Amino acid sequence: MITKRIIACLDVHGGRVVKGVQFVDLIDAGDPATQAARHAGEGADEIVLLDITATHEGRATLLDTVRRTACGLFVPFCVGGGIRTAGDAAQVFEAGADKVSVNSAALADPNLIDAIGRSFGAQAVVVAIDARRDPNAEDPVRDAEVFVQGGRKPVGRRVVEWAREAEARGAGEILLTSMDSDGTRAGFDCELTAAVSEAVGIPVIASGGAGTVSHFTDVFARGKADAALAASIFHFGISSARLLKEELAREGISVRLPC
């Protein structure tokens, strides 16, 4: 039986894992390679590394971080942040990523999705979407607005139609972040996640708002998520993937328990 995936997310800045609330007050949360190995050892099904600053000057540091992190990692490894061209993606794959996540660059030029998929396969392309409910829309959830620049700039796209276009262009998965829930630890946006998950035939990874085990149970059951991303819940030993999964298994959610 297919299991629900728990994905550990590492935000990196200048070669270090950082944690802050909505990109401010960043706290150093350790070395990416060490953190990734620890999460994988504790049963995380996948590791996502996001370069949250993604400056041009920082690319060499990022590639070095990807290389070091991938070195001892034998679970799927996705890298995002600052991937603007198929050439950028190729460098990240070469450094050891299995998937890349693209967001604003794909919105600016949706052909990027097709281009990466053609060279590396659809399974290697994750389209990340940051969306906020639009109370003025006819359907505030399905028509949630898509944002870039950490939620500062709307791009005039609606979440469901953009997710469908991404799928049609060959995206392998959608990483959906609710801007309303992100950083709140008050739970995932299950309605938003379900709206996208039901609209596409590819897996949807829910992100934003994880705080307790019941939030995960909820997003898998009501939100119809195929996977859920957790960042801050794992940092500083608040919870581990192992404890989270053991509790999810008790709640009847199918998960891969570490041996």
Next chain:
Amino acid sequence: MRVTVIDYKAGNLTSVLKALRHLGAEVEVSDADLAPIASAERIVLPGVGHFAATQYLDSTGLAAAIHEAIGRGVPFLGICVGMQWLYAGSTEAPDQAGLGHFPEQCARFSDSHEKVPHVGWNSLEAKASSRLLAGVKLGEFVYFTHSYKAPVSADTAAITQYIEPFASAVERENVMGVQFHPEKSGETGLKILRNFLAWERQGMA
């Protein structure tokens, strides 16, 4: 131990090479050059993406060289599309023949309410006689990402359930294939790769 990994321009080899090296293998990457196949000790054919990419194996003569190596008894492991290529073909690219070592056809998952591709960790029900999957306990999980799959047949070494039961591993003597990604399947995957690297023809030293 030396392993020849075939690069047929279908996706990224980094993870496969890394896992084999991690297990102590001396890895040699071969693309259109046939000489490494002729002297190969073990062959791995990875591959993600479209079945049509296996056309490269025919146009370069690699298919014939691999066929010959398999005939010599060289241990062979196909991963993902590399496993599907061992069959007669796939409905993903009906005009592109596979090696035909196993006579069945690969096909897309049947229509259902479940998502296709099948992405994520799923469990294996391994045949006790499988040498590739020796030590893999019932219900151990491995990582999949695919939309096409091989049917269950006499050569099936492991069955996985998704929409319908399908062959997640195939094995007949020195010819083995896995639909999942052992290089991305944690300790279980490494155990399977280790079994492949240790595979020797029975009755030989």
